[in-house]
Amino acid sequence: MSSVGGKIEVRPMVVADIDAVLSVDTQVRAAGKAITYANLTTEYILSIDRRVSHQESPTSYADSITGNVAALLDFSFVAEVDGQVRGFILGQIAHLREAATEFGVIQMIGVHPEYQRKRVGISLVNALADKYRSRGIKTMRVGIDYRDKDLRSLIEHMGFGVGRLVVYSKIL
Secondary structure, eight states, rough: OOSSSEEEEEEEEOGHHHHHHHHHHHHHHHOOOSTTTTTOOHHHTBBBOTTOSSSOOOOOOOGGGOOOOOHTTTTEEEEEEEEEEEEEEEEEEEEEEETTTTEEEEEEEEEEETTTTTHHHHHHHHHHHHHHTTOOOOOEEEETTTTOOOHHHHHHHHTTOOSSOOOOOOOO
């Protein structure tokens, strides 16, 4: 795994980053690398409705947000290289009722195809892990499609292991 030419700067995501995040997500999908999240889009997570905007001619996707993204932004980061957003991670806190415990979740991670395998994803996961630790959360989870070899490789490299819960699905 090599590193990028410029320095990777990871910082909390703000609403003004949404256009850049959607651009990275579009490029990941165009490269055919969004197996895990093929049916889950950043537009859906960020509550963006292209048909609705606060202006007649929105200049940004941020103008089309219909929901409150404050809680999502609290656990989301972007990675910049040479001042350009090249990756993002969206997180949230979830609760497990049976054990009355909470854990951090990686909802989605995206790294521009030209910046994959160059420590951008590692930097994003580490930033989110640090944020969860600062809130007293001791476990972080991510759901991955088994066929998503690139994301599996990253997550396994970062020390994640298969949990004891198995998720069963049924198409309705």
